[in-house]
Amino acid sequence: MxxxxxxxxxxxxxxxxxxxxxxxxxxxxxxxxxxxxxxxxxxxxxxxxxxxxxxxxxxxxxxxxxxxxxxxxxxxxxxxxxxxxxxxxxxxxxxxxxxxxxxxxxxxxxxxxxxxxxxxxxxxxxxxxxxxxxxxxxxxxxxxxxxxxxSNADMGDLFENLIYRFAESANDGAGQFYTPRDVVRLLVDLVYDEDTDALRERGTVRSIYDPTVGTGGMLTVAEEHLHDLNPDASTALYGQEINPRTYAICKADLLIKGQDPANVRQGDTLVVDKFEDRRFDYVLSNPPFGTDWKAIESDVKKEHVRGGQGRFAPGLPAVGDAAMLFLLHVASKLRDVDENGRGGKAGIVLNGSPLFNGGAGSGPSEIRGHMLESDLVEAIVALPNEMFYNTGIATYLWILSNAKSEDRKGKVQLIDATGLGSKLRKSVGSKRVGISDESREAIVRAFAGTQNEDGKSAVPVKVFSNRDFAYWTVTVERPLQLRFQCTPETISTVTEHKKLGPIDGLGVALDAFGDAVYLNREKFNKALGKHLGDRGLTLTPAQRKTLLQTIGVHDDTADYCRVASGKSKDDIEPDPALRDTENVPFGWGGHPKTHEALNETVQAYFDAEVKPHVDDAWIDWDKTKTGYEIPFTRHFYSYDPPRPIEEIDTDLERVVGEIMELLREVES
Known part of the structure; x- marks a missing residue:
């Protein structure tokens, strides 16, 4: 090729x-x-x-x-x-x-x-x-x-290779439209794996869709693999593509294969879904990494608020990265589950940001929550770095299904294939690593739960409950304690203040107030008000509040500041500077992994992990948010202890000796 x-x-x-x-x-x-x-x-x-x-x-x-x-x-x-x-x-x-x-x-x-x-x-x-x-x-x-x-597959490779050369010569995002074939084959194998027996049945008809179809490479590999399983299977290929050149190549390629040319349509998938009324057996996609959606922001937001029925209703990611919009779109195109329990499956290539970006309550977190709570995520596979032509960053395959088998329901499988890359003899762009047929088979076996003869998987695999990735972000407040004293330094700060400085006579009045120390805000406020009133100075409520904030400094020995009408502890005013948050995992301390267990789980966590260290803290329950994060790397982190100090000393002595020997040679 x-x-x-x-x-x-x-x-x-x-x-x-x-x-x-x-x-x-x-x-x-x-x-x-x-x-x-x-x-x-x-x-x-x-x-x-x-x-x-x-x-x-x-x-x-x-x-x-x-x-x-x-x-x-x-x-x-x-x-x-x-x-x-x-x-x-x-x-x-x-x-x-x-x-x-x-x-x-x-x-x-x-x-x-x-x-x-x-x-x-x-x-x-x-x-x-x-x-x-x-x-x-x-x-x-x-x-x-x-x-x-x-062959058709080789022709697809040729088209994409030419696209790559064109983009490279034009310095226009080389590799943007080119998904390496080793990645495509792995993605297709994973999506087909559990359906292999059904795909071999007579009269098999399957629809395959790619919303970022490019030159149609993924569709070609998916179709050929299906025909390898069942030569008599019928396929209907569908795709949408924004780039006119790659759209033209894809349409011509599918026409040559005898596919309906109306099934390939041009347009921005995130703006208009050209197959809005259709759902598919299989969805495959490799959307561009790190592209923003600022130019189409109004269109996306309209669909987000469209009566809760739009593709993007679950949430919106940051405008700088459209990856999770494609993830939502792919999930929305899975065919409905039929009376036999068969639904749709999807595979999408994403970078690492959709796993963890955005805190609790943010758009990305809400999208992850939708995917997990809807039990759509079947597996996530971490690929070796330097697998793609235009980037060397970490990449992941998300495998989605709306009809999981019984043993997979409520679970997510994480597969670490980062160590299975093989160095290429010659790099192409940023691609320096490939996945061999042997490694691909090992990853698919790990996905299928098939073990080696020694009873172990050749690829690191961990299985989690959907709610293992859920947590509550809890706001912990501490009381506001302020000391007040009109020292020359604080008076100078007041007179230089943008809002307080222009108040005529305020600095002089504060200087005459004296430097007595007040550890109670209400007492200081009352005394200061009388003092200013005696000198004909009247401050608005906003100015008075600003003055107290400017003069007051934190002091652990001061009385708690309370809201105007409060006398009970619940009315203690929190100190914004001491405000903190805690992330409490669902199921902490053996509590149920349910939304209904919020109060008991968070309170138990607070009593055990926070209260012993800050006795006067409390939880602001109104600020509690639910979040979702998939810390893939953390789950597969392996600690490597440092070398023994004796071994380090030996190396240092050896290096010092070599340096001294070189110096003696120079001196001689």
Whole structure:
């Protein structure tokens, strides 16, 4: 594949000069698509011409062509061209090459509108004007892209490799549209694992959807794997893609496979779900990492508040990262559970932030809560770093299901596959590590709960209850205790204060008040009020409050400050500076892992962990929030004790000795 991709891309040498590096892909991609279509149509051109001549309607032509071209290896063609041209024939008339190619492309059936997304007619005219059209056409005419030479899976690899090269040459997020095949195969294996027996049944029909479909690589791998399990299985592939070039490639690729071209639609999935009325057996997605949704903020927020029924109703993440919006979308597209207990399954590639970002009550925490409380998260797999072409950060596969088996209900499986990466002989972008077939099988066995002969899993696995990731954030208050004294320093602070300084005569009045110490705010306030009144100074309630806040300083020996009408302990005023929070896990101290156990669990935690250290603290129950976090790394952390001090001393003495020996050599 690397050799083929390099050969296809080598036409860039012809383009160098009239075209910049960033423009190469805009020429190479549509010509690659055209050549692939041409090679696929080649054995059927006579049949195609007969059907076009015999039938006028698009639907009639499509139906008859599909029937006539169907074979054991192909679902049949559902597109055609009314033009007699091929690249070879067009090149035979060099004086009219541009017109011939435009006629060729314009003759394709209406369902093959992908060349409009490439603006191919304009590309042809520009190549002709820059005297490069014949060379480029001749280059592609020599490449064999027939299905016998290049399988659908390999063609998908080629398209994505070219997309990668294009993005890299344009310095435009290289690898953004390219999901490595080892990752895709692992994701597909995990999603299919529990359904393997059902997929082998006769008459199997499955729908597969990718909301960030790119060039369709995930759909291709998923379809081929399903056909490996059951050659007679029928698949319906669906996808939505925002980028016009990758959308065009995907649509052409699915057309070649005999899929319905209407099942691939262009548009931003987060703005408009082009398959709003459909749910699917399988959903696969690798959304772009770290992209913000500021440009579509109003659309997303409208759906968030849409009567609680929108995709994003459970919560909104920070505007700087759309990952959890894609997670919600994927979850919303799982088919409903039928009378046989079969529902939908999904696999989505995410970075680490959806596991833990946002505290209790935040949008991300609420989204995690929705996923866990709805029992949608089946497993999360940590991948090795440096697995992707455009990033080396930690990545995770989330496996979702709305119809878990009995032994998985209420549970989440965490699988640490970070140690199973294999170094590549040659890195591609940021990708320096891959997952071998052996490692992939080991991960799938760990997911399935299959052990080795020694009774252990080859991959670290831990299983948790959904509510093991739930906690309450509790606000702990301590009393406000203030000491008041009108010292020269405090008076200076008052006179320099933005709001108090302009009050005429206040500084002089405070200076005359004296420097007596008050440990009770009410007594100080009463004495100060009388003192200021005697001097004709009247402060508003807001000014009086600001003055007390400016003069008062914390003192553990001072009386508790109380609210105006309070006499009981419940009316003690809290000190904002001493306010703290505690995270109390569901089930702490053996209490039930339920929302109803809030009061007893938190009170028991407070009495055991807080009260012994700060006797005058209390809980502000009105500020209690429920949060959800999946601290993946913490659960698999392995402590490595430091080396013994004797061993460190020995190494130091050795190094010092080597340094002294070098110094003696220098001195001599």
């Amino acid at each position: 690397s050799i083929l991709s390099s050969f296809v891309w080598s036409v860039a040498d012809t383009l160098r000069g009239p075209y910049s590096d960033a423009e190469y892909g805009s020429v190479i991609l549509p010509f690659t698509v055209l050549r692939r279509l041409e090679c696929v149509m080649a054995p059927h051109r006579e049949t195609m011409a007969e059907i076009v001549a015999a039938h006028e309607g698009e639907q009639q032509r499509r139906t008859h062509l599909k029937i006539r071209t169907r074979s054991a290896d192909s679902a049949g063609l559902s597109f055609w061209t009314t033009s007699d041209y091929t690249l070879k024939k067009a090149l035979q008339d060099p004086d009219n090459l541009a017109a011939n190619l435009i006629d060729y492309v314009g003759g394709f059936s209406a369902n093959l509108d992908v060349f409009k997304s490439f603006d191919f007619e304009n590309i042809i005219r520009t190549l002709d004007a820059r005297d490069r059209l014949a060379q480029v056409a001749r280059h592609f005419e020599q490449i064999d892209l027939s299905p016998d030479a290049v």
